[in-house]
Amino acid sequence: MMDTSAINSSTALSTSEILALVNQYIGVDGGYLGDFNQRTHADFYQEYCNLTIDPNQYKGTTRERFIAIISSVPPRDQAAIIRGIINKFPIGKGPRTRTTEMLTTLQRIVQRLESGTPTITGCAGRTRSGKPCQAKAGSSGFCSVHDPAIIERQRLQREAQEVARKEAEILRRPLLDIINRIEDICRVRGWRTQTRYFDEETAKHAVVAAYRQVILLSESATLIEIEIDEHNETAIKFRRDPFYHDEGTEDLHLAIRKGFNLPIEHPKPPTTLKSRQSVALEELENLLHRFHRVAAFFAKPDKYGNILPIQIEADVQHMLYGLLMSRFDDIRPEDFGPYRAGARSRVDFLLEDEKIIIETKMTRTGMNDKEVAEQLIIDIERYQAVPECQILVCFVYDPEGFIENPLALKRISKNQRERLK
Numbered sequence: 168m169m170d171t172s173a174i175n176s177s178t179a180l181s182t183s184e185i186l187a188l189v190n191q192y193i194g195v196d197g198g199y200l201g202d203f204n205q206r207t208h209a210d211f212y213q214e215y216c217n218l219t220i221d222p223n224q225y226k227g228t229t230r231e232r233f234i235a236i237i238s239s240v241p242p243r244d245q246a247a248i249i250r251g252i253i254n255k256f257p258i259g260k261g262p263r264t265r266t267t268e269m270l271t272t273l274q275r276i277v278q279r280l281e282s283g284t285p286t287i288t289g290c291a292g293r294t295r296s297g298k299p300c301q302a303k304a305g306s307s308g309f310c311s312v313h314d315p316a317i318i319e320r321q322r323l324q325r326e327a328q329e330v331a332r333k334e335a336e337i338l339r340r341p342l343l344d345i346i347n348r349i350e351d352i353c354r355v356r357g358w359r360t361q362t363r364y365f366d367e368e369t370a371k372h373a374v375v376a377a378y379r380q381v382i383l384l385s386e387s388a389t390l391i392e393i394e395i396d397e398h399n400e401t402a403i404k405f406r407r408d409p410f411y412h413d414e415g416t417e418d419l420h421l422a423i424r425k426g427f428n429l430p431i432e433h434p435k436p437p438t439t440l441k442s443r444q445s446v447a448l449e450e451l452e453n454l455l456h457r458f459h460r461v462a463a464f465f466a467k468p469d470k471y472g473n474i475l476p477i478q479i480e481a482d483v484q485h486m487l488y489g490l491l492m493s494r495f496d497d498i499r500p501e502d503f504g505p506y507r508a509g510a511r512s513r514v515d516f517l518l519e520d521e522k523i524i525i526e527t528k529m530t531r532t533g534m535n536d537k538e539v540a541e542q543l544i545i546d547i548e549r550y551q552a553v554p555e556c557q558i559l560v561c562f563v564y565d566p567e568g569f570i571e572n573p574l575a576l577k578r579i580s581k582n583q584r585e586r587l588k
Contacts, residue, residue: 178279178280178282178283179242179245179280180280181307182316183305183307183308183316183317184308185234186316187272187291187308189230189233189234190315191269191315192262192264192270193252193256195230198229198230198231201256201261203229205222205223205229208232209221209222211255212248215250215252215254215255216244216251217247218240218247218248242281243280243281246281249276249277249280252273266293268293268299272308289301289302289303290310292309292310292312338370341370341395342365342366342393342395345401345427346373348426349375349423349426352419352426356419358378358419359377359378360375360377363375363376363390371394374391374393377416377419378411379415381414386411386412387415388408388412388413388416389405389407389408389416389420390406390407390408391404401427403424403427444522444523444558447518447521447523448560450494450495454491458486458490458562458564459564461486462477477564479529480527480529483527483562484500484515484527487562488500495520498518498519499519519555522556522557522558524555524559524560525560525561525562526550526559526560527564528562529563530563530564530565530566530567530569530570532567535571536575536576539576540576563576
């Protein structure tokens with residue numbers, strides 16, 4: 168039974184000292200420690216150290232077994248093992264690191280282990296010029312520069328960093344290859360490139376910007392977005408850079424698509440006024456159908472008791488103006504058309520870009536269907552003289568249900584428009 172009570176003593180061998188003994192003094196070749204084999208290693212402890220130790224109780228190579236044994240015995244047994252190593256492996260043979268200085272360091276360690284008193288000596292290492300290191304040694308017998316454990320740890324760190332670098336390079340390579348191909352296509356066409364974004368974590372997404380001078384002190388630019396999906400399929404999208412011109416970018420996009428055998432996108436036809444009007448009318452119709460729902464919501468008091476009721480036609484116009492601003496850009500309220508029959512027709516709302524005029528009305532007590540119909544006919548006639556009016560939308564808000572036949576009003580306004588064409 169081994170006495171392990173002093174194994175953790177401050178005088179016991181440190182990991183650095185054990186590694187220096189193993190790697191620098193004894194020497195290791197392919198996992199074998201010096202010229203030990205299983206038999207000579209088993210005989211070593213009784214023959215050279217006068218210790219009863221069976222290496223076969225430990226697993227691993229002779230190096231691993233030796234380290235496990237010398238790490239587990241008390242300081243005095245460690246000293247006996249080092250003395251045995253010095254006797255078995257004399258100076259002048261073995262690795263080049265088995266030097267006189269190394270032997271001296273081991274002898275000092277033996278004295279420390281046998282006396283139980285830690286000693287501080289000079290570093291056992293040598294400088295690059297071969298001269299003894301003058302730095303103060305730590306518990307390992309070496310300074311931090313020459314400490315074998317630190318050197319080994321740094322080596323392992325460098326190896327791990329190199330492995331990580333190679334793995335990152337493998338991960339990045341597909342996306343880098345795509346970027347390089349895009350840069351080549353741009354370069355031969357006179358465009359310079361800059362990688363605006365590269366996803367370092369997944370290497371699945373990047374954005375490349377391409378620039379080309381078009382006129383003096385002015386440049387054209389485009390953004391090329393690259394994405395690799397989970398099936399390693401590549402998607403390339405193009406976006407306009409709002410701070411630059413876009414002259415020549417369509418030709419560059421076409422060249423890149425051809426270079427990657429991507430589908431060729433045919434340019435979309437320009438949006439016409441007629442198509443804009445159709446979209447605007449659809450949005451306007453949906454908005455007007457929801458007007459009463461919005462008005463009813465604001466007519467209810469909030470938690471502070473505030474309400475926004477609609478009582479007169481001006482209230483309708485005020486709320487409708489706010490709703491229109493959520494859908495359209497150029498809205499001109501209360502514009503005026505030219506004179507007609509000695510008076511100017513007032514336009515409630517003009518959607519300038521769509522050439523649509525919106526006329527609003529709100530029913531009140533005493534207003535019947537005939538009166539509303541007459542007002543609509545007059546409005547339709549007046550707006551014929553307004554050049555901006557290509558489409559007239561009449562919005563009659565009847566929250567109290569004063570109008571008895573709304574379908575008849577729609578037919579009257581439709582017939583009137585057709586008569587005036």
